[in-house]
Amino acid sequence: MLCSRIRTALSARLDGEELPPGLTARRLDDHLVGCPDCRRWHAQAHALTTGLDRALAPPEGDRAAADALLARLRSAAVLPGPVAPGTADTGGKRAG
Ligand SMILES: [Zn+2]
Numbered sequence: 758m759l760c761s762r763i764r765t766a767l768s769a770r771l772d773g774e775e776l777p778p779g780l781t782a783r784r785l786d787d788h789l790v791g792c793p794d795c796r797r798w799h800a801q802a803h804a805l806t807t808g809l810d811r812a813l814a815p816p817e818g819d820r821a822a823a824d825a826l827l828a829r830l831r832s833a834a835v836l837p838g839p840v841a842p843g844t845a846d847t848g849g850k851r852a853g
Contacts, residue, residue, distance in 0.1 A: 767795070771802055772806070
């Protein structure tokens with residue numbers, strides 16, 4: 758069994774896709790047991806996949822913290838809000 762075929766199948770399994778024809782999860786695991794190179798490759802691919810998943814779906818807590826911070830900044834008038842007509846300084850002319 759070629760390592761390249763094994764890795765293609767391992768990648769598919771990590772992505773939750775179907776294994777290529779002729780390959781089973783059992784055969785993949787058997788190959789990993791006897792092939793240190795593919796074991797290392799699989800560990801790296803797994804780390805990459807889980808890392809990507811985390812980046813694409815940030816924990817709910819982060820989002821809530823960001824929203825809370827935005828709300829505090831708005832209430833403190835640090836961020837510019839909508840300006841009502843008539844209250845905006847026309848600029849240019851100044852008394853005195
Ligand atoms: Zn291999």
